[in-house]
Amino acid sequence: MRAQQRQAQEQAQQQTQRPQRQPPLPQAQTDGGWWRGGARTPPVGPMPGTRTGRNGGWYGDRGWSPQGFPGMQRSFGLWDGVFLWFLLNNLGRAGSTDFFHNHRDDPGYRDFRAQAESRAQTDPEIRRQLDELDRRLAERQGQPRDPNYLPPDVPPEVATAPRTDTRTPTAPPAEEGGGIPWLVLLGGAGVIGFLALRRRRAASSAPGTTQAGTPPAPRTRTDMAPNAPRFRLGMTITCDPTPFLLGSGSIKVPAPAFAQGDARVSVQAVGRIREGNEELTRLYLPDGRSFFQVYLDARGEVGECRYFAILDEVSPADEAEWGAWLDPQQGMIGWPEFQTQDGKLYGRHWSPGADPVPPRPMPETIESLEGTRQRQQHAMLYAAETGLAAPAPQVEYILVSAVEEGGRAWVEVRAGIDISPASLSLA
Known part of the structure; x- marks a missing residue:
């Protein structure tokens, strides 16, 4: 009976999405991938308010x-x-x-x-x-x-100083006070030269960059550092429970069992989400519902880790209820803010802005002892500062996903926090 109900729910979801399907967001071109949010998150089209004039619409x-x-x-x-x-x-x-x-x-x-x-x-x-x-x-x-x-949500052109005109100058007549403009032009050339040198040094020091500055081919698991973690079923994770203990009562993330006893936990399933040449790995814990989401940097080391646990699960009954979640203009998944049941607001972390954006498609391949299965998700990440002093969690995330798997469909609301890679041991 429950399976039939979820099949009906999935059909309603597909009917909601089919006439409104949006193209996926553009892939981030900077290191770290779109899931990091912040400056590494690509906007949908031009950044809202970015117009001619540096004091203009962006602010x-x-x-x-x-x-x-x-x-x-x-x-x-x-x-x-x-x-x-x-x-x-x-x-x-x-x-x-x-x-x-x-x-x-x-x-x-x-x-x-x-x-x-x-x-x-x-x-x-x-x-x-x-x-x-x-x-x-x-x-x-x-x-x-x-x-x-x-x-x-700050594009580099907003943060960096205005550039000086780089055109070849023509010497002005002496009576027009040519000395000052020449100094300005020389100063501008110096700034531009400094920026170019900084970029060149950054490019030459990047791991795997060729001597000519050509970006290397995408790294594979086999050519990463020898000590890069190999994610597998049954592997053991050791995590410092301090962030969970210090955040208890102030954040929505349920404290995992390992935060109250043995800090070691085994991986029951491994999920992989690919976006271009980037990959996110989800290490599912024994409860089957919470996971560590891990990103490996270009050196094959853990560059980022977040822990997510289920906060709520909703099974929309019909097309109208699915529209409340996925409608391109009014749907909660992609709305500029997400409000939890206690009234707290979380700003959109992926592609921040004042306008609704489509949720991001996140196809996931999950490997477990029962075999390999596919899961499709349309998700959006929200975030808010906790106001807690370090080393307590500084930011709490809300991950909202419409999930389709095995003829079923539902909505998951997860709460999460950052986990310091230095506090994480994978064996």
Whole structure:
């Protein structure tokens, strides 16, 4: 009876999707893949609000205007001055504090901080913002830094300083004060040369890059580092339970059994999700419902790990109920925000923005002792800061998926947190 009910539900889901099917989102071109979100997440079409003029719609679409900062410096090293003031004025926004943490030794940030401190002497609000930033940075003291980090939904052209015209200059007449324009042009050439040198060094130091700078062929499991983990059934995972214990009562992620006793757990199933040349691996735990989601970087090491557990499961009964989840304009999977039953809002982590986007197709191949099966999912990831001090979880995720498998269809709502790769042992 239950199987027949789920078959009917799947038919209703397919009827909802068929006339509204959307093309998949474009694949991320930067390291790490689309599932990381943030700056590595590709937008759907042009980034909303990105128009001509660096002070234009991108900031306005986020409810902020730089007009209250007359005489704002245009650049601080590689970084755009408007962008840095935007982050300082929006420290509660996902990624703002993380940007300052990851770039706190950058000369551009130091110059910006010096100007902000100068203004703070006569502006109490800036003084309050700087004090709040220092408090947040102190909580991240000792955490690793990523020099390439950008906050969620920030395209590089917004974050980086405006480029100077690179056309070959024509010397102006002496009476027009040609010396100053020439200095400006020379300074612009120096900045551009520095950017080019930085890119060249980054390309030459990237693992596997050829001497001519040609990107290497996609790595396979066989040419990764010898110590790269080989995911298999029955393998043992050892995980530090600290994040679960510190987050207990403040996050929705149910504490796994291993967080309350032996920190070792065995893998009961291995799921693989491929997107182009990238692959996500899901290591399902004995309950069959929770999993560690692991991404291996170009060196074959664990570059990212998240733990997800079931928060809720829904079986839509008909086409109308499926539409509430999957409708392109009003469906909950792909809506800019997702609200959990306690009223908390989570912003869309994949492709942030103010407009609905289609859920991402995530076909998964799952290997277990019973054999290999296929599962199709249309999912969206949401995130919100927890407000907890490190080493408690800083961000909690909500993964919402419409699942199709074996003639059945349902909706899963999962809660998840980041797991430090350093605290994870795979054997």
